[in-house]
Amino acid sequence: MAESKIKEGVTAPDTNELNLTSASRKKSFNLPKLLRVVFLTIGLLFLYAPIVSLIIYSFNGSKMMTVWGGFSVKWYFELFADKQMMDAVLTSLIISFCAASMSVIIGTLAALVLVRISNFKGESLFALFITAPMVLPEVIVGLSMLLLFVTLSQLIGWPQRGMVTIWIAMVTVTAAYVTVVVRSRLKELDYSIEEASQDLGAGPVKTFFFITLPSILPAIVSGWLLAFTLAMDDLVITSFVAGPGSQTLPMVVFSSVRRGLNPEINALATIIVFIVSLCTFFYWLMRVRKEKRLRQDMKLAMQGK
Amino acid sequence: MVTENSKVPDNTKSNGANVEKRRVSTDIKPPVKNTPKDRKPLLVIKDLTKAYDANLAVNNVNLTIYEGEIFALLGSSGCGKSTLLRMLAGFETPTSGAIYLDGQDMTNVPPYKRPVNMMFQSYALFPHMTVEQNIAFGLKQDKLRKAEINARVEKMLKLVHMEEYAHRKPHQLSGGQRQRVALARSLAKQPRVLLLDEPMGALDKKLREQMRLELVDIVESVGVTCVMVTHDQEEAMTMAERVAIMDRGEFIQIGGPREIYENPNCCFTAEFIGSVNLFESTLITSDHTGSIIRSKDLENEIRLDIDVDLADGMEVFVALRPEKIYIERTFPVDENGKELTANYAIGVVENIAYMGDISIYYVRLKSGKIVITTLPNVDRFNVGLPTWDDQVYLSWDPESCVTLTF
Structure with a gap:
């Protein structure tokens, strides 16, 4: 308090001048400010208006997409009664869950190799190879996967195209993302905590599970979520490697939209939007609270309490 | 103001008095040698060398450290002191030479099997564990009974005056408190040798001076043999019984603080200390x-x-x-x-x-x-x-x- 008062006192003679400049600056900034608001509104509208209209039309009583036929939730009931759609949701969930889990294991191992093995000769080459699926066009990845699976099944009779092939294809792509996320976390991790663990008598395996893993867990979780989301809505690669009996949600939605707009899809989209926003909101809330607590803790620690 | 002015002494008098006070008689005692010869040798380093490609980080070093002594490795950065300490902890494998602890060859024993504990420069506290869990971590690895672990943790917390903070996480502690926890954690297993890597490196100057003496008090009360690495000569002189001055992987001089200050054996030591x-x-x-x-x-x-x-x-x-x-x-x-x-x-x-x-x-x-x-x-x-x-x-x-x- 005392310090701020002193500072005020020091700057007091200049306040007139300061006020003048800030006032004139305000004036000159009025127009850009208006423009900023306009652009922001346009941008937000561009992003969210389609989603809002989609949500509104999911409650449309009429089958026609362009005509408002009164409020109704019948499309939701129809959606849940649609066996093909429900099967696709289940298939997608299973594949995404398995793909995310597998890619977390592979991605974490790859990140560990890249960061922890000192003077690893082919490090940059290996890093390039493991992250290549991120930048390769999906069409090429999908096509090459398809060729591989066809050749393999001709040679050894495995795999038959279906959920397994989709799963393998998804893991190759999403593992790259997990590697990037976990690698950056591992890089900033203080290596001495692992040394400290060994110094205190824990072997390398114990050290990994009790010290390293808990420290990189946030990165692994976000890697898993990222992989899950990517696998959930992939259409291109999945279409290449899917078999006749394995229709994922994006495939079903895409093919039904091609047959004509269907209000059922609106209902499905509304549910997905609702779930995603709920998750995002809680994640945000948790983060804000955690950060606030961390700041408070640090402040207390600094004061020596 | 008036009283202050009146205290100003007369020119000639002050000058004369000053000189008289400083002129000492020729009655000097020989410098005290601090080598504790009557103590048992605990840690013996023999012809130890560590090479990184063509660079010799530690060059053919021989050293004996005695039971209960506080020994400091002093040198500027890159002189090999940290490499030597890390070889004692087991994090680096020597290129040649051997390390004996209590007469047993420790050279190729992995860090988790050595009866040696280290306090890291960054303290390396486990961020996801409380103070109590941090201290208990090493004891759990020894498969001790729960009651015994709790008793030992409590004793350690008391030793470093951190009883009230047992359930805090490391980020909830100040720098000085973190250092105490790190010290307690490295002492909990009752190591034969305690290694300190730049123990005051992460503290500000005022706290550093206070913690120096406190750390020595704690280490002495436990009676553990201690090897520390520092680039701060004041720290080495105030904390250690014997100091080894290192340069380019070799020992230049080993001796008590007074010995290396008053009787340097070469120009390097003389210029390095003070x-x-x-x-x-x-x-x-x-x-x-x-x-x-x-x-x-x-x-x-x-x-x-x-x-x-x-x-x-x-x-x-x-x-x-x-x-x-x-x-x-x-x-x-x-x-x-x-x-x-x-x-x-x-x-x-x-x-x-x-x-x-x-x-x-x-x-x-x-x-x-x-x-x-x-x-x-x-x-x-x-x-x-x-x-x-x-x-x-x-x-x-x-x-x-x-x-x-x-």
Whole structure:
């Protein structure tokens, strides 16, 4: 308090001048400010208006997409009664869950190799190879996967195209993302905590599970979520490697939209939007609270309490 | 204000008193050797070498550390002190040589099987564990019973005065508190040797001075043998019983703090520890009656009372610590009031650095050599003391000089 008062006192003679400049600056900034608001509104509208209209039309009583036929939730009931759609949701969930889990294991191992093995000769080459699926066009990845699976099944009779092939294809792509996320976390991790663990008598395996893993867990979780989301809505690669009996949600939605707009899809989209926003909101809330607590803790620690 | 002014002493008096107080008699004791020979050797390092490609980080080092001693490895960054410590902990494998602990070969034992614990420079506390869990971690690895672990953790918390913080996470602690937890964690397993890597490196200056003595107290109360690495000479001198000065992977000198300060064995040590005036000189004569040395920087001879035991005509360096040089404005005299004929120099004050407790004088001699000397600021107003561009007489006692050959 005392310090701020002193500072005020020091700057007091200049306040007139300061006020003048800030006032004139305000004036000159009025127009850009208006423009900023306009652009922001346009941008937000561009992003969210389609989603809002989609949500509104999911409650449309009429089958026609362009005509408002009164409020109704019948499309939701129809959606849940649609066996093909429900099967696709289940298939997608299973594949995404398995793909995310597998890619977390592979991605974490790859990140560990890249960061922890000192003077690893082919490090940059290996890093390039493991992250290549991120930048390769999906069409090429999908096509090459398809060729591989066809050749393999001709040679050894495995795999038959279906959920397994989709799963393998998804893991190759999403593992790259997990590697990037976990690698950056591992890089900033203080290596001495692992040394400290060994110094205190824990072997390398114990050290990994009790010290390293808990420290990189946030990165692994976000890697898993990222992989899950990517696998959930992939259409291109999945279409290449899917078999006749394995229709994922994006495939079903895409093919039904091609047959004509269907209000059922609106209902499905509304549910997905609702779930995603709920998750995002809680994640945000948790983060804000955690950060606030961390700041408070640090402040207390600094004061020596 | 009035009382302060009245305290200003008279010029000549203060100067005279100052000099009289500083002039010491020739009754000197031999420097105390701190080598604890009566103690049992605990850690023996034999011909230890660590090479990174062509670079020798540690070059053929031999060292014996005794039970219960606090030993400091002192050197500038890159001198190999940290590599040596990491080899003791087991994080680095020596290229050649061996490490014996209690007579047992430890050279290739992995870190998790050594009865040695380390306190890291960054403290390396586990961020996802509480203070209590951090301290208990090492004990859990030993498969101790739960009750015993709890008792030991409690004892450790008490030792470092952190009982109230047992359930805090590391980020909820201040720097000093984190250090205490790190110390407690590394002491919990009752290691044979405690390794400290730059123990005060992460603390600010004020806290550092306070923690130095506290850390020594704790370590001594436990009675553990301690090897520390530091680049801070003050830290090494105040905390350790013996200090090893390292440069380029080799030990330059090993000895007690007083020994390495007062009896450096080479110019490197003399210049590394504290500041020193080095005079390039030639030994004229040396026998049991004393030695005469002539420096090209000094107009007068340096006369020592002792036999330096070197061949006449040899090139030597005379090292003289700044605080052992008297600076006066009158011609220096000995105890009997006779004017000095040797061991003095005439110069002009070129610069004064006021440090608060002392002032450092930079005196330029006729030869152009700058001699550093210090004066304690006993008096608040420094009346009567030499000032800029004053002609001054520098003098020293014969026993203040240390003769070095390299």
